[in-house]
Amino acid sequence: MKHQQTISNEVEFEGRGLFTGAPVTMRVRPAEPHTGIWFVRADQSPPIRIAATVDNVSKRARRTSLKNGTVAVETVEHCLSACSVLGLNNLQIELTAQEVPALDGSCLPFLEKLRASGIEQQDAAIDPFIIRDVIRVADGDSELVALPPLGSNPDHLEVFYELNYGSDSPIGRQTYRATITPEVFEANIAPARTFVLESEADALRAAGLGLHLSYEDLLVIGSDGPIENRWRFSDECVRHKILDLVGDMALFGRPIIGRIHARKSGHSLNHELVRALLRDDHARRRDDAKVRRPALDIHAVQRILPHRYPFLMVDRIIEIDGTKRIVGIKNVSINEPYFQGHYPGEPIMPGVLVIEALAQIGGVLLSQELEHKGKVAVLLSLDKAKFRHPVRPGDQLVLEAETIRVRSNTGHIKGTARVGDRLVAEAEIKFILTDSTSH
Numbered sequence: 001m002k003h004q005q006t007i008s009n010e011v012e013f014e015g016r017g018l019f020t021g022a023p024v025t026m027r028v029r030p031a032e033p034h035t036g037i038w039f040v041r042a043d044q045s046p047p048i049r050i051a052a053t054v055d056n057v058s059k060r061a062r063r064t065s066l067k068n069g070t071v072a073v074e075t076v077e078h079c080l081s082a083c084s085v086l087g088l089n090n091l092q093i094e095l096t097a098q099e100v101p102a103l104d105g106s107c108l109p110f111l112e113k114l115r116a117s118g119i120e121q122q123d124a125a126i127d128p129f130i131i132r133d134v135i136r137v138a139d140g141d142s143e144l145v146a147l148p149p150l151g152s153n154p155d156h157l158e159v160f161y162e163l164n165y166g167s168d169s170p171i172g173r174q175t176y177r178a179t180i181t182p183e184v185f186e187a188n189i190a191p192a193r194t195f196v197l198e199s200e201a202d203a204l205r206a207a208g209l210g211l212h213l214s215y216e217d218l219l220v221i222g223s224d225g226p227i228e229n230r231w232r233f234s235d236e237c238v239r240h241k242i243l244d245l246v247g248d249m250a251l252f253g254r255p256i257i258g259r260i261h262a263r264k265s266g267h268s269l270n271h272e273l274v275r276a277l278l279r280d281d282h283a284r285r286r287d288d289a290k291v292r293r294p295a296l297d298i299h300a301v302q303r304i305l306p307h308r309y310p311f312l313m314v315d316r317i318i319e320i321d322g323t324k325r326i327v328g329i330k331n332v333s334i335n336e337p338y339f340q341g342h343y344p345g346e347p348i349m350p351g352v353l354v355i356e357a358l359a360q361i362g363g364v365l366l367s368q369e370l371e372h373k374g375k376v377a378v379l380l381s382l383d384k385a386k387f388r389h390p391v392r393p394g395d396q397l398v399l400e401a402e403t404i405r406v407r408s409n410t411g412h413i414k415g416t417a418r419v420g421d422r423l424v425a426e427a428e429i430k431f432i433l434t435d436s437t438s439h
Contacts, residue, residue: 002255004089004126006030008118013110017099018075018194019063019204021212024097026079028114031090033124034324034403036253037083039066039073042094052080054251054274055423064248064267068384074099077267081247082110085185086119087255089126105193105218107243111186124324129281131258137272142264144273149258156180157255159245161262163238170197170223174238180246189246191232192239195219198227245270252277279421282398285319285327295320296364301328304367305360310337313357314399317364325402326365330357334393349391354425355382358415362401362429366411377411377431385427395419409433 013026031038037052048071050056058067064077079100083091103109135146149158160177178184196204201220204210215228219236233239241262248270249256256277265273296304296317305312319327332349339347359379366377391397397417404412411431417424 002126002128004033004122004124005087006032006090006120006122007088007114008120011113011117013101013103013113015101015103016212017097018102018105018213018218019209020074020097020099021210022097022099024095024099024101026096026101027094028117029092029094030120031092032405033090033122035090035092035405037080037089037091037093037250039076040092040094041071041073041098043096044071047094052076052251053253054271054278055426057251057271059268062267064244064251064271072098075102076100077244077247078103078107079110079247080250081243082107082114082190084246084250084255085111085180085182085190086114087182088114088119090122102194102217106191106240107247108186108190111190115182126254128255128257129252129277131256131277132284133280135273135276135280137269137276139269139272142266142269143262144265144269145261146273146277147259147261155257157246157249157257158259159242159262160259161238161242161245162264163241164264170221170225171195171237174235176235176238176242178239178242185246188233189239189243192236192243193219193232195221195237195240198222241265249274282418282421301364304364307360311356312360313353314360314364317361320365320368323365323368323403323406326361326368326400328361328364328399330397330399332391332393332395332397336393339393347393349395351387351425354387354391354397354417355385355415355427355429357397357399358401358417358425358427359429359431361399362411362413362415362431365401365403365413366406366431366433376434378434380410380430380432383428383430385425387425389419389422389424391417391419391424397424404428406433 007030011028016023039050041048048068050066050068050073056066058065058072063075065072065074066076073095131146131148137144157180159180162175164173165171178189198220219229220227245262248267252274298316301314313330314328315331317326317328338350342350363377397419399417401413401415404414411433414428416426
């Protein structure tokens with residue numbers, strides 16, 4: 001069984017953003033199990049938290065950017081690459097500006113300093129995603145293909161990358177294959193730096209980006225190779241592409257085991273592969289649920305929740321992982337009483353009731369912790385509630401909740417609602433834990 005991990009001690013990085021040039025201090029702090037990796041814009045009032053998940057990706061050229069509302073964190077891929085290789089699952093990364101420090105343009109400084117802080121194994125399991133089917137995403141002649149692992153590497157991600165900008169490019173065709181272990185990555189991938197062609201560097205400067213950079217700060221490739229700089233590897237460009245790919249794959253949220261063949265891919269296509277893998281994961285979980293008996297049927301649910309028709313929003317529980325995670329089902333019927341008056345000509349399930357369904361399944365999850373303590377969970381607050389797609393009669397809501405933390409008098413969960421492979425709503429929900437005799 002693999003365990004979740006965090007760092008033992010806080011780590012601080014200082015530098016300037018690669019694109020913005022803004023001075024930034026970045027503090028990486030340990031986080032509790034099941035927290036995940038979060039970036040925090042500490043320069044905002046109040047601070048803005050942004051989860052390192054593909055759902056929060058904002059389209060930006062040449063980098064991976066995460067966004068919450070109007071607030072973004074730029075160029076996260078090098079830091080996430082180091083976190084992924086070290087097996088760090090739970091971190092809070094605070095920044096005093098909008099972009100992660102570029103440091104030397106590679107991820108080696110991140111990897112070395114995070115590892116030196118100490119890696120702490122946590123009392124919580126991590127479930128890797130094992131690629132079982134061939135999954136391909138493409139854009140023109142760029143493509144990524146995910147494949148099941150071979151017998152020789154059943155526990156790791158293996159990447160083969162082909163870089164080819166054409167015969168007119170000063171960067172020749174480069175290929176590289178790597179099994180992503182900490183030792184291999186540190187020696188062969190982590191030192192590879194960000195690179196741009198001389199023509200691209202001129203265009204970026206004309207756009208007001210990277211004006212603070214000199215030729216010593218990153219690889220600017222001219223007709224005869226790096227300008228006023230030296231290669232760390234003769235094929236440094238393709239190695240850096242693998243570095244970026246590993247960082248973008250971290251947005252899946254769990255370790256990925258298998259093989260990825262890449263040809264001329266960039267950040268945008270990397271994100272599309274993460275989304276495709278997540279769709280496969282969700283479909284796999286739904287198929288598994290269909291052949292399993294319910295973990296809790298409606299009678300068991302009614303023994304836990306005080307709600308009754310028409311306000312009981314959970315039909316059955318199909319999966320419970322202790323006090324950590326729960327998955328349930330709500331079948332949405334045209335006979336639901338709210339459809340009589342809520343857009344009757346175009347019936348849509350009220351968003352507040354989708355959130356209520358998430359709150360109810362969160363209450364069932366917390367009941368696993370509270371059943372022997374004489375307490376019940378009562379809704380306290382909602383945060384980061386987002387409605388992404390409508391829910392209509394005939395849909396089956398798959399409700400999932402994960403524990404963020406439980407204390408003596410409060411509980412905090414993250415809930416997501418899906419129809420098929422489509423995310424329809426999400427929210428963080430806090431509960432106050434009160435004595436059951438008072439209700």
